Amino acid sequence: MIQVNQLSKCYQGKKVVDGAQAQFERGKVTAIIGPNGAGKSTLLAMAARLTSRDSGNVIIDGKEIAQWNTGQLAKRLAVLRQANSFAMRFTVQELVAFGRFPYSKGRLTDRDNQVIHSALAYLDLVELKDKYLDELSGGQRQMAFIAMVLAQDTDYVYLDEPLNNLDIKHSLQIMQVIQKMAHEMQKAVVIVIHDINFASCYCDTILALKHGKVVASGAVDEVIQGPVLSSIYETPFEILTVKGKRICSYMV
C-alpha cells in the first residue's frame, strides 16, 4: 500500500499541492481528478520521487520513499508521465525492453524476454513490435508505453493522463487494460484523468483536488455526486445512472 501524508509543494510562492492526504491500495484503480492546475500531476510526481516536495511523506510498503534505494523502488513502482520525448527512434520492442532494466541492467535474460513478450501480447502489440514509435498512431504509442510499464512488473503503477489526445476506441482499450491490471494482476493503479465519466465507469476510488487541496475522496458513489462535482469544477452537474454506471452530464 502507498500512503501519502500531508504532502505539500510550493512553486514560486504558490502552493501547488497543499497538505494532500491519500491512500493507494492494491487491486484498485484510483483516479485523481480536478480542474487544470489543481496539482494532480505534481502530486503524482512527488509520490513517485520525480519531483522534490516541501513537506509531508510518502510511505511505500511501510518505508518512506526517500529511504528506498531508487533501483529497488523501480521494481515496485512504475510511473509514466505525459509527453514522453521522441528524440530517439526506438522500436516498440526496444521500448518495452526498457521496462526490464531494473532487473537485468540491459542484459536481457530468457525470463526478461518472456515478460516482454507477454506484455506485448497483453496490449495486442505483437504485430507492431518491430515498428518504430514514430511510425505509430498516438493510441498505439500510448499502448507501447503502457506495455513497458507492464514489463516493469511492479505492484504500483502511476499513469499521468494516459488518455491524453486519444480517440474513443483507444481510450476504452486503455481503460480496460488499466482495470485488468488492478483487478486481475492486483496492482494499485493510480491515474490522473480529466474525463470524469471514464473515472466514474472504470475506477474504484476517486481523489478530487482543487487548488492543491484534496476536496473529496472515496469510492466512486461518494465522489460522483452532483453537488460535489459542481463545487469542484464550478459548473452545474447532473448525475444520470445508465446501466448501473454513474454518468455525469455537464452540458447546460
Place this chain on the structure above:
Amino acid sequence: MKKLLLSLAVLSTASLFVGAANLNLQQILNGDPLALEILFSSRLPRLLAILLAGAGLSIAGLVMQQISLNRFAAPSTTGTIECAMLGYVISLVFFGEFSQLWLVFSSAIIGTLGFIYLIQRIPFKNVVFVPLIGIVFGNVVEAITTFIAYKYDVLQSLNTWTVANFSHILRGDFELLFIAVPMVLLTYVFATWISAAAMGKEFAINLGLNYQQILILGVLLVAIMSASVVMIVGQLPFLGLVVPNLVSLYYGDNLKRNIPLTAIYGALLVLCCDLISRLIIFPYDMPIAIVMSILAGGVFIILLLRDRTYA
C-alpha cells in the same frame, strides 16, 4: 556488417599505398628498409589516426545526441571543441611548451557539462534551438580563446588546430588517439544506461537510474574523445553530426547496435575524405577539413531539409 568491414579493409589498404613517396607491396615483402620506414613511421600511423579519429569523433557525436536529447547536438555544436581549444591556449600561455593534457581535457569536460546544464534550464527544447545555443556558446568561447591567443602571441599554434589535416601524422605523435578505444568500450558497456537517459530524466528515474551520474559519464566520454581528436588532428567538421544521424536513419536508435556501426561508418567517411584530399591535387595533400566540409556539410543540409517529423 561484413560488407562494411570488407570495404573498410580495402580502403585501409589503399590508404597505405597512396602518397608522394612511392611504396608498393613488392618493396615491403622484399624488406626494403626505406619502404618499411615509410610504412611504419608515416603511412601506418596516418591510417591508424584516421580510423581512430573517425570512429572516436562519431561515437562522441552519438553520445552527445543521446545525453542532450537532441539530434543536432555534436561536439562541434555544443562548444566542446572550442572549450578544448581554450584549454590548449591556456596551457600554452601558462605552461609554455604544450604538455598540459589535463588542462585540455578538463576544459572540454567543464564546458560540455556547463552546456548540458544550460540546456536543462531551457523550458522549451526545440530541435534546432539547442544546437543554436551550442554554436553561440562555442563562438563566445572561441572569441575568448582568440583574444588570449592574440594577447600572448600564440595565434599560429592555434591555427594548426582549426583545420584538420592528417599529413603531419608520424609515429610518436598520434598515440593519444588510442584513448578512443577504452572510451568506445565504456560507451558500449553503459549503452543501455545512456539510452535510458536519452528518453528523458523522468523516464530514467522511473527505471531506477541516477540521471545526473549518467549525464556526467556521457560528458566525460564526449569531452575526452573529441578533445583528443581535435588535439592531434584538428577539427573534422560535421563528422560527429552526420555519421550518427545517418546510422540512426537506417538502423534506428538502439545504442548497443549503433555503436559498432557508427564507429565503422565514421572511420570509413574519414578514410574516404582523406583519400580524396590526397589524390585531388596529387602529389600535394589538401587539408581533409576542406573535403569534409563540402561532403559532410552537404549531407547535413540534406538531413535538415529532409523529413521534418524525423528532425
